[in-house]
Amino acid sequence: xxxxxxxxxxxxxxxxxxxxxxxxxxxxxxxxxxxxxxxxxxxxxxxxxxxxxxxxxxxxxxxxxxxxxxxxxxxxxxxxxxxxxxxxxxxxxxxxxxxxxxxxxxxxxxxxxxxxxxxxxxxxxxxxxxxxxxxxxxxxxxxxxxxxxxxxxxxxxxxxxxxxxxxxxxxxxxxxxxxxxxxxxxxxxxxxxxxxxxxxxxxxxxxxxxxxxxxxxxxxxxxxxxxxxxxxxxxxxxxxxxxxxxxxxxxxxxxxxxxxxxxxxxxxx
Amino acid sequence: xxxxxxxxxxxxxxxxxxxxxxxxxxxxxxxxxxxxxxxxxxxxxxxxxxxxxxxxxxxxxxxxxxxxxxxxxxxxxxxxxxxxxxxxxxxxxxxxxxxxxxxxxxxxxxxxxxxxxxxxxxxxxxxxxxxxxxxxxxxxxxxxxxxxxxxx
Numbered sequence: 001x002x003x004x005x006x007x008x009x010x011x012x013x014x015x016x017x018x019x020x021x022x023x024x025x026x027x028x029x030x031x032x033x034x035x036x037x038x039x040x041x042x043x044x045x046x047x048x049x050x051x052x053x054x055x056x057x058x059x060x061x062x063x064x065x066x067x068x069x070x071x072x073x074x075x076x077x078x079x080x081x082x083x084x085x086x087x088x089x090x091x092x093x094x095x096x097x098x099x100x101x102x103x104x105x106x107x108x109x110x111x112x113x114x115x116x117x118x119x120x121x122x123x124x125x126x127x128x129x130x131x132x133x134x135x136x137x138x139x140x141x142x143x144x145x146x147x148x149x150x151x152x153x154x155x156x157x158x159x160x161x162x163x164x165x166x167x168x169x170x171x172x173x174x175x176x177x178x179x180x181x182x183x184x185x186x187x188x189x190x191x192x193x194x195x196x197x198x199x200x201x202x203x204x205x206x207x208x209x210x211x212x213x214x215x216x217x218x219x220x221x222x223x224x225x226x227x228x229x230x231x232x233x234x235x236x237x238x239x240x241x242x243x244x245x246x247x248x249x250x251x252x253x254x255x256x257x258x259x260x261x262x263x264x265x266x267x268x269x
Numbered sequence: 270x271x272x273x274x275x276x277x278x279x280x281x282x283x284x285x286x287x288x289x290x291x292x293x294x295x296x297x298x299x300x301x302x303x304x305x306x307x308x309x310x311x312x313x314x315x316x317x318x319x320x321x322x323x324x325x326x327x328x329x330x331x332x333x334x335x336x337x338x339x340x341x342x343x344x345x346x347x348x349x350x351x352x353x354x355x356x357x358x359x360x361x362x363x364x365x366x367x368x369x370x371x372x373x374x375x376x377x378x379x380x381x382x383x384x385x386x387x388x389x390x391x392x393x394x395x396x397x398x399x400x401x402x403x404x405x406x407x408x409x410x411x412x413x414x415x416x417x418x419x420x421x
Contacts (some may be wrong), residue, residue, distance in 0.1 A: 105306060107403035134305040244301045 001078060003070040006044075018044055059090040059097060084123075091119035103128035106247030133256040135242050137214070141197060141258035143181065144215045147237040148255075153221040161226055173235040175204040176217040177261070182208050190267030197259045200239030205267075216259060272378045273332035276325040278339055279371040280318055286364045287314035289344040293357045296347035300354065302408075307361075310401055317368075317394045324387050343367065351416035355409060362405040369398045 010016055015023075022042060030038035041050050045067055055062045065076055090096055099114035101107060103126055117124075137144050152170040153160045160166045175193050187193055191206045195218060204218060211217055220237040242253045294307035343364045347357050372395035379387040 101407075102400050102403060104309070105400060105404035106302075106407060107400055108407045109403070131309070134308075244305050247302060247306060 001065060001070065002075040003067065018047065059095070088121040089123040091121055091124065093119060100124065100126065101248045103248055104131060134244055134253060135198075135256065135258050137258045141260050142214075143259050143261060145195065145197060145218065145237075145240060145257040145259040146215060146255050147218050147220045147241060150219050150221065153219070155221065156223050156225070157221050158225065160221075170219075170221075173202065173204045173219060173222040173237070174207050175261075176207050176209055176211045178211050178213040178215070179208045180213050181216070181261070182206060185261055185263055187261070187263045188267065191263050192265040192267075192269065194262045194264045195240065195259050196261075197240035197257045199242070200234070202234045202237065202239055203264060204235065216261065220254065270328065270331050270382070271333070271336070272375070272382060273325060273328035274335055274339055275371060275375055275378065276321055276328055277335070279368060279375060280321045280325050281340055282364065282368050282371065283314045283318035283321065285344065286361070286368060287311045287318065289361060289364060290314060292344075292347050293354075293361060296349065296357065297354045303354070306404070306408075310404070313397055313401065314368075317397070320390045320394065324384075324390070341367065351412065351420045355412045355416045358405055358409050358412065362402065362409065365398060365401045365405060369395065369402060372398055 006016070022039060025039040026037070032038045041047055048062075048067065052062045052065075069076060093099075093111065093115050096114075096119070099109045099111055101109065150170045152166045157167070175195055177187065177193070182188065185193075187206050187208075189206060189208050193204055193206045195202055195204065195216060202218065218237040218240075223236045224232055238254065240259060241257050245252045288311075290307045290311035294304045294311070297307075298304040344360050347353070372391055376388065376391040376395065379391055
């Protein structure tokens with residue numbers, strides 16, 4: 001855990017996130033059981049203190065992690081060196097945070113079902129039969145698309161895209177291909193490639209490399225906020241990804257989609 | 270022995286349910302989880318039907334005439350919108366509950382007939398059917414407040 005303190009005041013009319021949330025709580029007129037305002041704090045440290053009270057006695061108890069300790073070093077490892085050294089896990093039915101879910105559907109288990117397993121501090125390691133991803137390569141879309149990051153950019157580049165050195169290091173989208181897949185489509189290093197899934201398509205310059213044959217990689221950092229609308233070309237990787245998520249973790253299915261590719265222009269065009 | 274009739278009832282109910290799951294996936298594809306999970310469950314129903322099929326065929330050879338009003342019709346097409354989704358999931362829930370109780374009944378008959386192979390199929394499929402019921406219940410609980418209280 002780290003404490004990130006304010007570095008600069010918000011510029012112009014901008015407001016700190018916390019102030020926006022507090023304003024929202026005030027306008028919603030949230031009240032506690034005594035009819036007093038639910039939120040009785042205003043500073044980040046007061047907000048943290050409220051969270052510490054909230055978490056007291058629960059598996060995520062923050063009461064021992066004070067501002068003083070957080071400022072003392074370079075952060076605090078949750079739970080110390082090792083968790084569960086006594087072999088007792090937070091699975092007691094009266095203390096646990098969830099009764100668990102079926103991994104394939106997200107179906108919630110009931111308190112009775114959970115108690116019947118007699119958890120008593122034992123850990124659970126649920127297993128699930130293998131199931132293919134909702135979208136797998138087909139004749140029409142024979143390649144598997146996975147999306148990800150480059151070290152120079154963060155998320156949709158709203159910060160790193162404005163840092164000249166970082167942006168210059170990775171200024172635009174690209175597509176990574178295995179040389180065999182590229183050769184099959186007449187694609188060479190630097191060619192402009194069209195990549196299409198059943199939902200959408202992007203254009204990107206080819207980089208040939210050590211990626212697994214049959215798999216193509218497109219970084220998801222590149223969108224349209226910093227592109228002149230007149231010069232806009234489709235480049236956002238999530239034009240292609242499936243709009244769905246894992247039923248338990250709710251992780252979006254950004255890592256697996258089926259696509260086809262074609263050469264659009266040479267490296268000099 | 271009338272076991273064949275219940276195997277036939279369950280077999281046809283599984284196929285109807287697979288079809289209904291697919292129709293609900295088509296009708297409510299805008300809900301990001303419905304499309305994938307309904308198709309996943311449709312496949313599971315197909316799988317259950319396929320596992321039953323050899324037993325239905327074998328027992329049919331010893332079966333008397335099919336009794337009247339054996340089969341039920343629990344699904345007559347999908348609806349639209351938030352409350353439509355809730356109501357469609359309720360249809361799927363009732364269809365799944367029908368299969369669930371059929372597995373119980375067939376399981377008892379399999380014990381009586383000393384049919385270990387059929388009992389293995391029942392044990393596997395009734396467990397998966399219980400998960401389907403639990404999922405539909407979870408998903409309906411999730412959909413109900415928005416559909417019944419918030420939506421216009």
